[in-house]
Amino acid sequence: MAQNRRQWLAQSGLALAGLSLWGKQSLAKEFGNNNHSSYRLPGNIIKLSSNENPYGPSPKARMAMAEAVALSNRYPWDTTTVLREKIASINQLKKENVLIGAGSSEILGLVAQLAALEKGNAVAADPTFRIWWTAAEKSGLEILKVPLSADKKHDLQAMLSRMNSQTRLIYLCNPNNPTGTVVDSNLLKSFIEEVSSKCLVLLDEAYIEYCGESSLCSMVSSNKKLVVAKTFSKIYGMAGARIGYALAHPDLIQQLNKLQPWENAGASAVSLAGAIASLDDNDFLMKSKKLNEEAKQFTIAELSKLRLPSIPSHTNFLYFSLKNYTGDYLQRMAANNIIAGRLVEPGDQWYRITIGTLDEMKHFISAIK
Known part of the structure; x- marks a missing residue:
């Protein structure tokens, strides 16, 4: 067929x-x-x-978004700060650990650009979510694709073996899109600890709320090479609102901010209001x-x-x-x-x-x- x-x-x-x-x-x-x-x-x-x-x-998000329309003539700087603080509190981090983007796709692109500042390669499973690949390749990164295991899971050992002295980034989508498979959080944590000593690690947790595994965002407090990308597009039902965020060490957040035309300004007042309300629903x-x-x-x-x-x-x-x-x-x-x-x-x-x-x-x- x-x-x-x-x-x-x-x-x-x-x-x-x-x-x-x-x-x-x-x-x-x-x-x-x-x-x-x-x-x-x-x-x-x-x-x-x-x-x-x-x-x-969600009902709370729809109401908050409707009310925020009237304030759309003003820049939502204060609202952005409220959301960053709320996300930080939920994850037991600080607002300096949080970067807001227009969907997690912006976050993925920013991390790819940051990694590509030094030419080399990025290691990723295949198949996986690849929207960031074009930005990475145009910025000078070669994508080294590692086939999934027979049961359609990330083959962490194969990914480790595929890395070399030119590897600038390793991408992990957990749970993986498009297969829906998940890597045990303890195994993944050990893997990230090992590879982050050599390059940036981008952990995409767009679907983490649907599964039983815990987020690894707590690692960013001490790990200066890990970015955890998250979104309001999936279980929060706000795909069209285009709002997501990165969790990372403050030093790494500052590096990503410098690649944004206007740091943390990608989300609208309406989207920010919906995101804040969603976290309470x-x-x-x-x-x-x-x-x-x-x-x-x-x-x-x-x-x-x-x-x-x-x-x-x-x-x-x-x-x-x-x-x-x-x-x-x-x-x-x-x-x-x-x-x-x-x-x-x-x-x-x-x-x-x-x-x-x-x-x-x-x-x-x-x-x-």
Whole structure:
């Protein structure tokens, strides 16, 4: 079954025409609504391609963001400081350990640029989240790709062996995107302690709230070579608000600040207000995690019945193989108004699919049968 990229791009474009209408309809909803109702695109389109939380932003975040619109004529310097202090307090750090960016993607790009100030290479798993690769390569870093293990996990020993005297950065996405696998926090901590003596380490924890592993952000208090990238785009449901942050030693934060045109100024007043409120809405976070797990387990079970194997996932997406599938997957997705993830590994036809609501995943399974 060949991947039809043109078909996939056309399918993804289905959502564009109605985005303006969708935004107006979403804003018209009651901001204080505590129900975990999903936010659908117009035309009954189901989007399962970008690992977004179908239930977010949280009720508290929506209300705070609505109120912040009136203050958008002012620079949100004070609000930025409040968020940095709140993030620091939650993680038992100081605000000097926190850098705010327009999504964690900005953070990844900044770290890549910093590492590339001295030409060399960056070591990363393959496949993994690679949005930062282009910035790294254009800045002079060669990407040394290390295949995942047979069970689709980071092969830490192989990554260590791939490093050399020219290695400036090692990237770890935990849990890993697109496979959903996780590295034990104790193993990862030991690995980071070893390799950070040789180069910068970028730990991407975009999906850490979905899994049972602990964040390793406490390491930044003493480790001057570690950057932990985090985001409000995933479990907090604020992907469109574009706000994320880095946790690092103050000395390293200062180096990253110098690469920003205006330090900590990438997020809007509305996004900052939503992020602050999100951190106070633990009920929403827990419900999102519970609903995601229920929909994920349903999807895994149904794919198994169809003899379509999947990798145990610790995230809000699933990595599954269509090697044994005889239908036209993308055609069936398009026919059922589903925007699905692309092919990642052609060999055994590994795809990634976002976990939506239970109803959306039932529709997905019905479409794939």
